Amino acid sequence: MLKQAEEIHYESIMKVWEASVRATHHFLKEEDILFYKQLIPGFLPQVNLLVLQEEDGIQGFIGISEDMIDMLFIAPESRGKGLGKKMVEWADARYSIHKVDVNEQNEQAVGFYKKLGFVQVGRSEKDGFDKEYPILHLERKHL
Numbered sequence: 001m002l003k004q005a006e007e008i009h010y011e012s013i014m015k016v017w018e019a020s021v022r023a024t025h026h027f028l029k030e031e032d033i034l035f036y037k038q039l040i041p042g043f044l045p046q047v048n049l050l051v052l053q054e055e056d057g058i059q060g061f062i063g064i065s066e067d068m069i070d071m072l073f074i075a076p077e078s079r080g081k082g083l084g085k086k087m088v089e090w091a092d093a094r095y096s097i098h099k100v101d102v103n104e105q106n107e108q109a110v111g112f113y114k115k116l117g118f119v120q121v122g123r124s125e126k127d128g129f130d131k132e133y134p135i136l137h138l139e140r141k142h143l
Helices: 007-024 030-046 083-095 107-115
Strands: 002-004 048-054 057-065 068-074 099-103 119-124 135-139
Touching: 002 083, 007 030, 007 048, 007 057, 007 068, 030 057, 048 083, 057 083, 068 083, 099 107, 107 135
Parallel strands: 068 099
Antiparallel strands: 002 048, 048 057, 057 068, 099 135, 119 135
16 A cells, blocks of 8 residues: 655665665665665655555655656565556656656666656766766656
């Protein structure tokens, strides 16, 4: 069930975030994971944050600002079950999202979004923290 996140969910969200990043962002250096881990809690209250809660806890979350997905992470044990697609579709139906930025080196995420109809409209050489991780800017048109 997808529901609005509350502050009591933040600890679980951070566990999902770290496990997901370690499972999918193999290009990140350890010091960068720790750097981002310190920053993420400050971003959680700044987005429309929804958690995917199952009987055994939070399996994923999505953060939305206006028409953009700011963050989407799925627990490693829940990947490949269509949960990310469901969250994107749910968010799109309610918030008309059509933009997302994704690490170029995260090929699984790039493929995921392209499969959902997103296309590259731009590229930044560095991420928003001036780190050497190129970002692809993706959009999709609504029918």
